[in-house]
Amino acid sequence: MSQTCVRTSIGMGIHLTTISDPKFKHNLLSINFVLPLDRDRASDNAVVPHILRMGCRNFPDITSLNTRLQELYGANLDASVYKFGGYQVLELSIRGVDNRYALEKEDITAQCAQLLAQIVLDPKLDGNGLFYETDTALQRRFIQDAIEAEINEKRSYAISQCLQTMCQGEPVAVKTYGYPETAAAITPASATAAYRNMLKNAPIEIVFTGAGDAQAAGKILADAFAGLERTPFAYQPVKLGPAPASVREKTEEMEIAQGKLVLGLRCQGLETPRQIGAARLFSALYGGTPFSKLFRNVREKLSLCYYCASRFDSATHLMLVDSGIEMANKNKAQDEILHQLECVKNGDFTDQEIAETKLLMRSSLITTTDSPSATEGWYMAQILRGQMVSPQEDADLLDTITREEIIKAANAARLDTIYFLKGKEEAQ
Amino acid sequence: MKEIIRSQRLGEQYQKILHPSGLTILLYPMEGFKSAYALFATNYGSVDASFKTDKDEDFVTVPAGIAHFLEHKLFESEDGDAFERYAKTGANANAFTSFDKTAYLFSCTDHFKESIEILLDFVTHPYFTPQTVKKEQGIIGQEIRMYDDNPDWRVYFNLLGALYHVNPVRIDIAGTVESIAQIDADLLYRCYHTFYNLHNMTLAVAGNFDPDVVLDAADRILKPAPKQELTRKVADEPDTVRTTLVEQTLPVAIPLFQIGFKGKAGKTERENLWGKIADEVLLEIIAGDSTPLYRRLLEAELINQTFEGEAMANRDYSLTFYSGESRDPKRVRDEIATEILRLRSEGIDPQLFDRVKKAVYGRYLGAYGRPEALAGLMVTAQFADADAYEILEMLASLTLDQLNERLPVSFDVERCALSIVRS
Numbered sequence: 053m054s055q056t057c058v059r060t061s062i063g064m065g066i067h068l069t070t071i072s073d074p075k076f077k078h079n080l081l082s083i084n085f086v087l088p089l090d091r092d093r094a095s096d097n098a099v100v101p102h103i104l105r106m107g108c109r110n111f112p113d114i115t116s117l118n119t120r121l122q123e124l125y126g127a128n129l130d131a132s133v134y135k136f137g138g139y140q141v142l143e144l145s146i147r148g149v150d151n152r153y154a155l156e157k158e159d160i161t162a163q164c165a166q167l168l169a170q171i172v173l174d175p176k177l178d179g180n181g182l183f184y185e186t187d188t189a190l191q192r193r194f195i196q197d198a199i200e201a202e203i204n205e206k207r208s209y210a211i212s213q214c215l216q217t218m219c220q221g222e223p224v225a226v227k228t229y230g231y232p233e234t235a236a237a238i239t240p241a242s243a244t245a246a247y248r249n250m251l252k253n254a255p256i257e258i259v260f261t262g263a264g265d266a267q268a269a270g271k272i273l274a275d276a277f278a279g280l281e282r283t284p285f286a287y288q289p290v291k292l293g294p295a296p297a298s299v300r301e302k303t304e305e306m307e308i309a310q311g312k313l314v315l316g317l318r319c320q321g322l323e324t325p326r327q328i329g330a331a332r333l334f335s336a337l338y339g340g341t342p343f344s345k346l347f348r349n350v351r352e353k354l355s356l357c358y359y360c361a362s363r364f365d366s367a368t369h370l371m372l373v374d375s376g377i378e379m380a381n382k383n384k385a386q387d388e389i390l391h392q393l394e395c396v397k398n399g400d401f402t403d404q405e406i407a408e409t410k411l412l413m414r415s416s417l418i419t420t421t422d423s424p425s426a427t428e429g430w431y432m433a434q435i436l437r438g439q440m441v442s443p444q445e446d447a448d449l450l451d452t453i454t455r456e457e458i459i460k461a462a463n464a465a466r467l468d469t470i471y472f473l474k475g476k477e478e479a480q
Numbered sequence: 481m482k483e484i485i486r487s488q489r490l491g492e493q494y495q496k497i498l499h500p501s502g503l504t505i506l507l508y509p510m511e512g513f514k515s516a517y518a519l520f521a522t523n524y525g526s527v528d529a530s531f532k533t534d535k536d537e538d539f540v541t542v543p544a545g546i547a548h549f550l551e552h553k554l555f556e557s558e559d560g561d562a563f564e565r566y567a568k569t570g571a572n573a574n575a576f577t578s579f580d581k582t583a584y585l586f587s588c589t590d591h592f593k594e595s596i597e598i599l600l601d602f603v604t605h606p607y608f609t610p611q612t613v614k615k616e617q618g619i620i621g622q623e624i625r626m627y628d629d630n631p632d633w634r635v636y637f638n639l640l641g642a643l644y645h646v647n648p649v650r651i652d653i654a655g656t657v658e659s660i661a662q663i664d665a666d667l668l669y670r671c672y673h674t675f676y677n678l679h680n681m682t683l684a685v686a687g688n689f690d691p692d693v694v695l696d697a698a699d700r701i702l703k704p705a706p707k708q709e710l711t712r713k714v715a716d717e718p719d720t721v722r723t724t725l726v727e728q729t730l731p732v733a734i735p736l737f738q739i740g741f742k743g744k745a746g747k748t749e750r751e752n753l754w755g756k757i758a759d760e761v762l763l764e765i766i767a768g769d770s771t772p773l774y775r776r777l778l779e780a781e782l783i784n785q786t787f788e789g790e791a792m793a794n795r796d797y798s799l800t801f802y803s804g805e806s807r808d809p810k811r812v813r814d815e816i817a818t819e820i821l822r823l824r825s826e827g828i829d830p831q832l833f834d835r836v837k838k839a840v841y842g843r844y845l846g847a848y849g850r851p852e853a854l855a856g857l858m859v860t861a862q863f864a865d866a867d868a869y870e871i872l873e874m875l876a877s878l879t880l881d882q883l884n885e886r887l888p889v890s891f892d893v894e895r896c897a898l899s900i901v902r903s
Contacts, residue, residue, distance in 0.1 A: 075512030077849035102785075114778065118770035119835065126839030149842045153490075186779070194784050197805060200733030206629050306731050310625035342563040342573070352561075355618030358626055376626050411570030411590070418589040419515040419572070422687070423850055 055421055057431060059440065062274040065284025066256040069435065070266035071427055077153065079161050079262030080424040081269055082145035083172055084432060085254040086287060089140045089223040095195055095230030096246035099238050101131035101142045102191040103183050104247075108170045120167065125149045127164050129171065136436045137367035138223040138290030142250060144172055147424070150263045161264035162272060169276035175247070182240040183247070192238040199229050203306070206473060210312035211372055214471035217302045218316040222292060224368050251280060255287045257435055261428045289438055292368055294320055295466035303472045313385055315373040316469040319461065322369050325439060329446075330453050330461035335364035335371055337409045337458065338396050344409075345392040345401070350375060356385050366437060371465055379474050386470065397462045399455065406455060414447040487869035489876075490848060494858070494868070495691060501702035502678035506858045506868075507694060508686040510851060516592050516687035517851035518694075520603050521583035521859045523682075524675035526653040527795055528580075530713035533674055539713050542671060543662040544648070545620070545655015548577040550668055552616050553608055554584070562602040571595040579649055580794040581863065582675075587852065592689050593697065600683075600701040606672045608665040617660055624654050631732045631901045632803075639738040639801060639899035642726040647715040649797050678705035684858040687851035714796050719744075720895065727900045734784075735902035737809035739816060742895040743798035752793035753864040754874050757840075759800045759890050761875075762883060763789030764836040765828055766819055766891065767802060773819045782812050791890075800890055809900050817893040824888055833880050841875055848872075 059069040087097055111117040121127045127148035134141050148164040151157075178184050203209050212227070219225035229235065258273050260266045295318045319331050339346035339362030350360040360375035377385045395401070420426040420443050434440050441449070481498040494508035526548060530541040555562045555575070566573040571588035573595075584603050588595050627633045637652050644650040654660075685694055721742050743759070746752045767773050767789065777783045787804035806812050847853035848868075858868045 073512070075510070075849075077845060113775065115770055115772060115775045118768075118774075122770055122835040122839040125842030125845075127842070149845050153842075153845055155838075190778065190781065193781055197734050197784055201805070202733075204631050204732045204736070207626075308731065309628040310622065341567070343567040347563075351619060352615075355615045356622075358619055358623040376622055378622070378625075408567040408570070412567070412572065415515075415570040415572055415587070415589045419587055422513050422515050 055427065055442070057440070057442065062270070063277055063280065064282040066258070066277055067435070068258045068260070068270045068274060069431055070270060071259070071261045071431060072263070072266050073421070073427070074263050076261070076263040076424050077150055078147055078424055079150055079164070079260065079264040079269070080145060080147045080428055081165055081168055082143055082259045082428060083168065083273070084257040084259070085142040085250045086257065086436070087140050087142065087250065087254050089135065089138050089226040091226050091231070092234060093246065094140060094226050094228070095234035095238055096242045097140055097142060097250065098133045098229045099188070099191050099195050099243050100247045100250060101133060101144050102194060103187050103243060104144060104171050104175055105129065105131035106187045106191070107176055109174045109176050110170055112176045124160055124163055124167070125154070127160070129167070133228055135224075135228050136433070139436070140228065144168065161269055165269040165272040169273055173276050177244070178240070182244045185240055188238065188240045188243055192235060195229050195238065196232065196235045199227070199232055199235055206306070206308055206312055207374065207376065210314050210471060210473045211374060213302070213304065213473070214314035214316045214372065214469055215370070217300055217471055218370070218469040219292070223290065224292065252282055253285055255284050257432065259428050259432060261424045289436070290368070292318065292370070294318065295468040299467050300469040302469065303474060305474055305476045308473065308475050310376045311379040311382060311475065312473040313375050313377060313382060314471040315386070315389060315467060316471070317371040317373070317465045318468050319364065319369045319371055319465045321464050322461070325449065326453065326457070327461065328366055328369070329450050330457040331369065331464070332364050332366065333406070333409060333413070333450060333453055334396065334458050334461040334465070335362050336413055337401060337405055338362050338392065338462070339373055341409060341412055345396060346373070346389065349392055350385060350388050354384070354388060356381050356388070360385070360389065366433070382472055382474070390467070393462075393465070397459065399459045403455065406458065410450055413450055417443040417447045485867045485869065487872070489872060490869070492848070496867070497695065499698050499702065500704060501698065502705040502707075503698065503702060504682045504862060505694065505698060506682065506684040506862060507691040508684070508854055508858065509689060509691060510687050510854070513687045513851060515587055515589050515851060516685060516689040517585065517587045517855045518596055518599055518683065518685045519583050519585045519855040519859055520599050520683045521581050521681060522675050523580070523680050523863050524582050525578050525580040526651065527648040528675065528712055529648045531674060532711050534709040540670065542667055543655060544651045544659040545653070546663055546667060546671055547582055548654050549616065549620060549660055549663050550671055551575050551577045551582050552620060553612065553668060554603060554606060556612055557602060557605055557607045562598060565598045565602070566595065569594045569598065577653055579653065581859070583859065589688070593693050596685070596694055596697050597701060600697055603676070604702065606669065606676070608668045610665060613663065613665055613668070620654060620660055621657050624652070624657055627652065627654065629730070631730050631736050634728055634730060635736045635738050635803070635899050635901045638726045638728055638901070639740045639897060642723045642897035642899055643721050643740050643742045643799060644797070645718055645722045647717045647797050674710065677708055678702060679707060680710065682859050682862045684855040684862070686854040686858070712795070717796070721897045723897065725898050727902065729903060730901050732901055732903050734805040734807060735809055735900050736803070737806055737812065738801050738803040738899045739809070739813045740799055740801035740897050740899070741891050742897070743793070743800060743890040745793060745796050745798040749795070749864040750866055752798060753861070753866055753871070755798055755886070755890070756791045756793040757871065757874050758878060758883060758886050759791035759793070761836055761840055761878060762887060762890060763791060763800055763802070764840065765832055765883070766823065767816055768836060770835070771832070773815065777812060777815060782806055782808055782815070798890070809898060813896070813898045817896065820887070820891045820893055827884055828880060828887070830880055833883065837875065837878060841872070844872060844875060
């Protein structure tokens with residue numbers, strides 16, 4: 053038994069992708085709106101799925117809507133916003149148990165699909181056709197809080213600050229929820245305009261993952277979206293500029309116990325899936341596994357940290373290396389991280405290290421097919437990368453990548469920014 | 481000794497084997513799955529700070545964080561670390577320590593046989609030296625520092641510290657930089673030999689694998705463990721909370737809060753498992769997202785979407801708490817307390833009860849569809865002297881009367897504490 057993935061066009065710039073797998077006990081249905089990241093519009097866009105999650109015409113308040121979800125065996129209705137390369141993706145999804153577990157033979161899957169369609173296409177609007185002031189105010193506050201709360205998690209905050217420094221002025225630097233001033237400016241009129249723009253101009257990706265009747269669920273959504281007047285823009289994966297002539301450095305202070313060091317690199321000239329695959333392998337071998345260069349040396353050998361890892365982003369070709377360390381060890385850790393990078397660039401790794409890294413990546417890739425949400429995430433990323441390969445096919449491609457290709461990918465990585473979040477002097 | 485555990489409700493089954501070595505083995509092959517997930521766990525966590533076996537004269541009290549330290553150290557052997565061995569099989573390996581268990585795990589899609597051999601081998605072969613202990617103090621020291629800066633973690637342990645006077649559940653799982661400095665190889669061996677006795681352990685595997693491969697590996701690798709009697713010192717914990725309010729300053733945006741209620745632990749771990757499920761339903765009934773209280777709090781901007789409830793019960797403690805972000809956590813606490821008192825006098829709405837039960841049932845069902853969740857569920861149930869399906873049955877058989885009776889015990893407004901982290 054394996055998964056079958058089918059992608060069809062069901063309207064102007066609207067695609068339905070179904071991934072059927074009888075082993076799943078749940079069905080996950082998501083609607084994704086893809087919009088270009090835009091500094092001035094990011095907050096208005098981001099608030100839309102959260103306002104929609106407050107209710108629809110049929111279930112006009114949060115209590116009646118959540119009551120309905122409980123009746124559907126605790127179905128999860130989620131609103132989220134995420135970045136992919138230079139794009140902002142607004143997602144509404146519903147996850148419910150498969151019909152075979154219904155206690156009274158209800159068609160849970162169809163009812164979930166209907167509810168999701170109502171949430172997205174039949175919102176509650178006031179007499180002027182705008183979102184209600186109360187819902188808008190609540191969700192404006194939530195967006196503002198989410199922006200401010202970025203400082204709560206120091207590791208992700210440091211990574212975000214490094215990206216901001218590195219990509220200043222480029223669309224990829226625009227933050228998921230926008231900025232304090234753009235969030236404060238959200239009004240019912242601006243949020244409703246963002247909603248109408250999303251329905252009219254965003255490429256729409258509907259993804260069904262599960263064991264249930266994908267055709268029936270797909271038809272409910274296709275019917276719901278039929279008749280929308282649309283002029284979707286043509287989606288193009290973004291390309292980033294080159295690294296600067298000299299490395300940017302930025303240090304910030306906060307009252308914290310542990311310093312956070314982040315190194316941002318740009319991998320340049322990667323065009324084909326094969327070259328990108330080589331860069332992924334390079335990043336994993338360098339700092340993506342518990343037997344990588346960084347783990348073995350910075351953590352295990354020098355005992356400098358609990359984590360030191362590198363991650364390569366296939367959407368932007370940026371690579372970030374980060375570690376949590378004693379403030380006083382900053383230079384020591386940085387030197388070792390860069391030294392290990394040179395080692396990889398010089399081909400100072402064994403064939404066994406390559407084989408082991410490939411084996412672990414294969415295992416992780418194939419494992420994604422055992423979870424509906426991981427499977428959905430995989431195929432959404434494929435769609436946004438403009439390709440459509442299964443995790444199995446991707447693992448097969450990685451297997452054929454050679455040592456020379458990994459070294460070439462490593463040499464395409466240019467250090468762009470060194471960011472350090474350190475404790476305030478008096479706090480140390 | 482082999483037993484088949486069946487669920488009529490799910491139409492599924494798994495095997496439970498009491499291996500001659502003393503280890504309990506739970507095997508749940510899942511059709512259609514590509515990955516297998518194995519969890520080798522000992523019934524030993526951070527709260528087991530004071531104990532004795534029938535061979536010991538008196539109780540020993542060990543430094544805080546030692547269970548977690550041991551978890552890190554077991555990965556090392558004389559000839560390299562377990563991660564390097566797993567590298568040859570492609571398995572994704574890890575481990576974790578909680579209040580009441582330590583578990584070693586891997587997930588893989590190929591070379592299952594080699595990976596299960598590594599797992600059974602390294603966990604049963606400790607190797608500690610003064611040098612390797614010292615090295616780990618540096619690494620774990622940074623792990624502790626990382627948590628010191630984590631406001632979610634701080635607000636949580638500050639709450640536990642407020643609810644409990646002496647129960648070790650109030651102490652951070654990783655201990656402190658000072659407590660782990662007292663750990664040496666001898667202490668590690670003592671804890672190891674006490675708690676890593678196979679009679680105190682369970683191996684659970686779920687997903688794509690052949691049960692015979694596991695049993696064959698167990699036969700070859702595991703040596704029979706001596707029977708031992710293990711006594712854990714029960715904390716002399718008063719019923720009252722230690723303090724009703726605790727605040728800490730950290731760089732955060734909106735204040736983070738947790739409102740906790742100190743419950744009463746059951747006499748057995750099985751009772752605690754039932755109690756935790758009942759409390760999860762009560763959390764939804766009091767302030768779940770379909771309640772009028774939730775809507776009121778949300779619309780008054782006293783809470784936001786991060787608000788949620790959680791129940792915990794192990795060994796000798798039982799508690800529930802709500803967490804979230806608020807500009808006025810004290811008012812959130814007061815509103816919740818008022819609602820609890822109202823429910824106590826008016827009783828729980830039967831319709832709400834039915835709905836919440838159905839929703840929690842749907843949520844639990846999810847765990848039976850993922851190898852990693854299922855392996856975890858099997859171990860949790862086993863340590864509570866239950867089987868994995870009983871969790872669904874306990875939920876299905878909950879009655880309104882039981883919940884009305886439990887409400888004042890698990891949600892006693894006199895035994896409530898508020899933890900706040902603000903900048």
